[in-house]
Amino acid sequence: MRSWMLGDRVVNRMGFGSMRLTVNPDHSVALAVLRRARELGVNHVDTAAFYRTPGGVLEVGSGEVRFATELIRQALAPYPDDLVIATKVIPGHEPLRAQVEENLRRLGTDCLGIVNLRIIKRPGQDSIAESFGELARMRDEGLIKHLGLSNIRIDHLDEAKAIAPVVCVQNSYALDIRRDDDLLKDCGDRGIAFVPFFALAGNQREAGSLNDHSETVRQIAAAHEVTPHQIRLAWTLHQGEHVLAIPGTGDLRHLEQNIAAGSIRLSPEELTLLSVPPGQEQAPAH
């Protein structure tokens, strides 16, 4: 299945993450990537008001700071009906309402499709009830359509669901980041989308694209005549019909490869080989 009902919209399971859009100083490239993503069928875009020119200090062209949210607005507004834009807010940075308002302003809309409460786990400050309750009130006011959670544990999901419906969970998860296997399955059982970030970057996290692929990944990629990155994405989508990918790129060629990865079919044998923990792999028998 290539699509999933996310909130009240059917989205293609291969979406797009906008965190890398502000890396290239030539922002016409970012606009081209966003428009091409739409042409290729992307209708689930992840963003945040704090995705901006690195450090907010690198000035380009007219000297303006670039925000991913504003690039999205420039490239895609007026927003088509099928497009779901998911953003995130972090308790403790600024008041949540101010963060929601900033997203509304920069995206140029009066209602945000999905807002993920992105938590930062701190000892002794574990309950999400207050901040999730605040977002639920903004949902009731019509500022937000649907709510999600990010960087959570299963018990956070129980806490949130007692307050308001949760349509997605966004945690880091990849071939080599598997600590949320149980959470992924639990989301599937509850009909909640699981949206992994760092599917390509893996343990390199913000540092970006992983190039140190295992021999298994390389050999399976060669057998399919695709890149190892595409196999990482294909593996991600094979983890469940409720798993939605949001690979981040500011590069047109990578975007096209990522969309194409949505059509790769891995065999049960390949999936078994890929599931072996890093460092214990044996070469596949191709």
Ligand SMILES: NC(=O)c1ccc[n+]([C@@H]2O[C@H](COP(=O)([O-])OP(=O)(O)OC[C@H]3O[C@@H](n4cnc5c(N)ncnc54)[C@H](OP(=O)(O)O)[C@@H]3O)[C@@H](O)[C@H]2O)c1
């Ligand atoms: N909830 C959270 O806390 C959180 C945290 C981090 C990220 N996110 C979201 O998740 C999205 C994905 O995370 P991410 O962008 O950090 O990591 P990612 O998608 O795992 O990997 C992105 C990296 O891979 C490279 N890349 C992309 N496609 C490629 C391809 N086909 N071949 C080779 N390299 C490729 C990108 O560089 P190029 O630009 O050169 O392609 C970039 O360095 C983000 O964009 C953001 O929307 C959420």
